[in-house]
Amino acid sequence: MATQGQASPDYPLTVVISRQVKSGKETEFEALSAEMTTRASHFPGYLGATMFRPASADDPEYRIVFKFAGQAALSDWEQSPERLEVLQQIEQLLITPSERETVSGIVSWFTLPGHNPVQPPPRYKMTLVSWLALYPA
Incomplete structure (x- = not known):
């Protein structure tokens, strides 16, 4: 389980889960993922x-790839009986345990699932670039 970025309750979080499914179990896995x-x-x-x-x-x-509004909402979901029930069924269909990455902020917009994101620049630089890009509009 890897965590990148600086997660804050005030910022949306993106979670990327990577899973290898046993051969022949793909349809069951996809149905359970849809239920999740x-x-x-x-x-x-x-x-x-x-x-x-x-x-x-x-x-x-x-x-x-899924997103939650903040750390508190994500934690509520991850600890819920509704999630744990389906997760237990999903885990039985996997070759290896799930891999998980959590990222926050704009860096998640430019990161492909399963690839480590680049380290985001300092917040003041991102604010300045965003302001410069939006000001002319």
Whole structure:
């Protein structure tokens, strides 16, 4: 489990989960992942999710990217019985345990799932660049 960025309760968090599914269990895994997303969508602070299927035999991982409004909302979801029930079923379908990355801030916009994000620049630099880009508009 890797954590990048400086997570803060005030900032949206993006979580990237990488999973390798046992051969022949893909349909069951996708159904359970859809159920997990449906359950998450009922939690306060849930901002959305996307599943990326394996790109090729060289990259056999499913990647699920989901977002929550902040650390408190994410923690509530991660500790919920609704999540733990489905997670237990999903884990039985995996070759290896899930890998998890959490990122916050604008860096998550430019990071491909499963790849380590670059270290974000200092907050004042990002604010200055954002202001310069928006001011002319």
